[in-house]
Amino acid sequence: MKTFCGRANPTTGAMEWLEEDEDYDYHQEIARSRYADMLHDKDRNTKYYQGICAAVTRVKERGEKAIVLDIGTGTGLLSMMAASAGADFCYAVEVFRPMANAAVKIVEKNGFRDKIKVINKHSTEVTVGPDGDMQCRANILVTELFDTELIGEGALPTYEHAHKYLVQEGCEAVPHRATVYVQLVESRRMWSWNKLFPVHVKAEDGEKIIVSPSEMENCPGVPSVCDIQLNQMPSSDFTVLSDVVTMFSVDFSKPIRSTSTYYRVQLEPVKSGKAQIVLSWWDIDMDPSGMINCTMAPYWVKPTSALQWRDHWMQCVYFLPGEEPVLRGEKVYLTACRDAYSVWYNLQKARGEEENEADVRVDSPVCRCQTHLLWNRPRFGELNDQNRTRQYIKSLMTVLKPDSVCLCISDGSLLPMLAHYLGAKQFFKANHLEDKIKIIETRPELLTSSHLEGKKISVLVGEPFFTTSLLPWHNLYFWYARTAVVSHLTSDVTVLPQAASLHMMIVEFQDLWRIRSPCGTCEGFDVRTMDDMINNSLNFRESKEAEPHPLWEYPCKSLSDPQEVLTFDFRKTVPQQCLSTEGSVNLLRKGKSHGAVLWMEYHLVADISVSTGLMQISNEKGNCEWNPHCKQAVYFFSSVTESETLTDLPSAVTYAINFDPKTGEIAMDFKL
Ligand code: SAH
Numbered sequence: 001m002k003t004f005c006g007r008a009n010p011t012t013g014a015m016e017w018l019e020e021d022e023d024y025d026y027h028q029e030i031a032r033s034r035y036a037d038m039l040h041d042k043d044r045n046t047k048y049y050q051g052i053c054a055a056v057t058r059v060k061e062r063g064e065k066a067i068v069l070d071i072g073t074g075t076g077l078l079s080m081m082a083a084s085a086g087a088d089f090c091y092a093v094e095v096f097r098p099m100a101n102a103a104v105k106i107v108e109k110n111g112f113r114d115k116i117k118v119i120n121k122h123s124t125e126v127t128v129g130p131d132g133d134m135q136c137r138a139n140i141l142v143t144e145l146f147d148t149e150l151i152g153e154g155a156l157p158t159y160e161h162a163h164k165y166l167v168q169e170g171c172e173a174v175p176h177r178a179t180v181y182v183q184l185v186e187s188r189r190m191w192s193w194n195k196l197f198p199v200h201v202k203a204e205d206g207e208k209i210i211v212s213p214s215e216m217e218n219c220p221g222v223p224s225v226c227d228i229q230l231n232q233m234p235s236s237d238f239t240v241l242s243d244v245v246t247m248f249s250v251d252f253s254k255p256i257r258s259t260s261t262y263y264r265v266q267l268e269p270v271k272s273g274k275a276q277i278v279l280s281w282w283d284i285d286m287d288p289s290g291m292i293n294c295t296m297a298p299y300w301v302k303p304t305s306a307l308q309w310r311d312h313w314m315q316c317v318y319f320l321p322g323e324e325p326v327l328r329g330e331k332v333y334l335t336a337c338r339d340a341y342s343v344w345y346n347l348q349k350a351r352g353e354e355e356n357e358a359d360v361r362v363d364s365p366v367c368r369c370q371t372h373l374l375w376n377r378p379r380f381g382e383l384n385d386q387n388r389t390r391q392y393i394k395s396l397m398t399v400l401k402p403d404s405v406c407l408c409i410s411d412g413s414l415l416p417m418l419a420h421y422l423g424a425k426q427f428f429k430a431n432h433l434e435d436k437i438k439i440i441e442t443r444p445e446l447l448t449s450s451h452l453e454g455k456k457i458s459v460l461v462g463e464p465f466f467t468t469s470l471l472p473w474h475n476l477y478f479w480y481a482r483t484a485v486v487s488h489l490t491s492d493v494t495v496l497p498q499a500a501s502l503h504m505m506i507v508e509f510q511d512l513w514r515i516r517s518p519c520g521t522c523e524g525f526d527v528r529t530m531d532d533m534i535n536n537s538l539n540f541r542e543s544k545e546a547e548p549h550p551l552w553e554y555p556c557k558s559l560s561d562p563q564e565v566l567t568f569d570f571r572k573t574v575p576q577q578c579l580s581t582e583g584s585v586n587l588l589r590k591g592k593s594h595g596a597v598l599w600m601e602y603h604l605v606a607d608i609s610v611s612t613g614l615m616q617i618s619n620e621k622g623n624c625e626w627n628p629h630c631k632q633a634v635y636f637f638s639s640v641t642e643s644e645t646l647t648d649l650p651s652a653v654t655y656a657i658n659f660d661p662k663t664g665e666i667a668m669d670f671k672l
Contacts, residue, residue, distance in 0.1 A: 011664025043308035051286025069138035156258035187238035220365035230315035382629035
């Protein structure tokens with residue numbers, strides 16, 4: 001079946017009707033899913049296997065039959081582990097139909113058809129009884145329903161229901177227990193993802209400072225967790241204010257309540273400073289003794305043990321509602337509040353013995369200033385990047401004249417305010433400085449000269465940044481908007497940025513390759529059905545697509561020099577014809593060519609550019625430093641070529657890249 005879906009094209013801005021295959025969504029879900037990453041997570045898999053074996057053994061030693069309930073079976077992996085460990089029967093429940101179908105095939109292929117029953121239902125719909133999905137309640141409960149925040153995927157309500165209706169009292173659970181850890185830190189870098197710092201503008205008549213209004217200053221922000229690869233955060237970017245402490249733990253073998261609650265711990269800061277951030281992660285004990293432990297602890301917690309890279313479980317950054325000065329040794333209370341699906345934190349100064357229970361705020365943070373709804377965390381970081389702001393200020397200074405009439409096209413931009421302080425006479429579209437800056441709430445193609453009070457625009461500016469952009473080149477929407485407003489521009493209009501260019505580089509990823517790499521067998525089980533399914537979904541649309549990733553979190557090394565592949569001249573309107581290029585890029589280092597990274601650079605004025613991608617290649621090994629506020633586009637090659645020496649290299653990668661101005665899409669093809 002085909003359906004038509006309306007959407008705004010992120011690059012051209014046009015409303016378009018796309019014919020979507022009914023299967024489109026689930027192909028997207030599978031192609032972009034974390035199943036492959038989980039199957040590559042050796043540490044997780046071996047520990048689950050050990051935990052499951054131990055649980056089956058304990059049940060058998062009690063002289064009972066081992067009846068397993070595996071909620072969220074995915075590929076069927078954990079049920080197959082249980083069956084191999086000697087379980088008498090497994091009920092494998094999976095709500096996502098394509099996965100349940102895959103589980104049936106995988107179970108069959110591995111010879112467990114008689115031992116494992118796949119049930120394509122949400123666990124809360126599963127029935128028990130002679131005519132039910134399950135003949136009887138299970139005595140072993142196996143699940144892997146956790147996200148980076150532990151409970152964000154609904155583990156608590158699922159467990160609550162399972163204990164009431166699907167498993168026996170005193171059942172074994174794998175994992176047995178989860179524990180959430182926290183550490184209080186001060187970090188200008190992470191705090192810059194949540195608050196707008198003062199912006200310093202050096203104008204001719206002295207330095208001006210743009211400060212955020214008090215409603216922004218005092219806003220607690222948004223409740224959604226910020227999950228990142230904390231292992232990529234150098235220790236120089238934060239100051240530890242407390243030891244790592246246990247915040248709370250959950251025993252999965254006992255009945256569970258998912259209703260809102262809070263946990264409180266007393267902390268004694270190890271250092272004085274500004275408490276801003278709670279870093280958090282969890283571990284799971286696969287057995288009651290705690291001998292089989294799988295931890296998400298970052299590098300500084302257990303520096304000696306090897307770290308398992310994984311993308312499906314990372315670490316959490318929580319922003320306190322406001323920054324709080326703390327003194328070394330002076331006790332404070334940290335409160336974790338949670339509802340069924342999320343966690344948030346508060347800090348209170350200790351008040352002697354009687355801690356004030358009424359003081360605990362259980363409301364989840366709500367943004368009152370609107371900016372946390374407009375700007376996401378990386379965008380806050382970008383606006384707080386003083387180096388970047390300086391480039392824009394320098395550029396604006398070269399183009400602004402006392403009689404300039406400016407139009408800014410960018411979402412939630414500070415450019416109008418910068419330009420105002422730099423002396424532009426009239427500015428359209430921005431906030432607060434009502435008499436000097438006018439906000440026009442319209443789409444560029446609907447702009448009329450009355451919006452502009454009959455004036456012509458002499459300076460058109462943009463960062464460009466649009467909240468609708470997913471891939472780097474979606475911000476080319478600026479070019480389309482510039483084209484749409486052409487009749488309102490003076491004949492000698494200055495456009496800033498004057499041009500953009502698309503850059504490309506071949507890389508070897510340290511780890512990110514795993515998320516798109518076939519698995520073959522996992523702990524001895526044949527999961528190629530899953531590989532085929534992912535591959536099929538990746539190729540669902542004829543042309544493979546690039547995908548956005550914030551590469552500061554995913555180390556890679558360059559195998560080629562960066563190469564400029566296309567340029568877009570914003571001084572002219574969008575052309576009718578396609579822009580295409582073909583060429584080849586030499587491989588300079590040995591390594592595995594996992595894919596190409598693509599990003600945009602904006603040429604603000606003749607000699608000032610900003611990069612949204614590569615900042616620098618930091619050493620002779622080719623390690624790359626990426627813009628920490630932007631996602632880059634990654635095009636994974638379908639087969640990876642490895643070159644041990646420079647002589648057996650495919651010494652070059654050829655590429656063909658095409659920008660179609662009608663669709664705004666960039667199609668690419670690479671040959672190794
Ligand atoms: N057990 C597999 C897959 C884990 S991913 C493994 O460890 O490799 C979690 C899976 O659980 C997803 O496929 C999701 O669709 C499914 N799921 C989550 N909650 C569920 C529920 N309450 N009932 C049934 N399936 C659920």
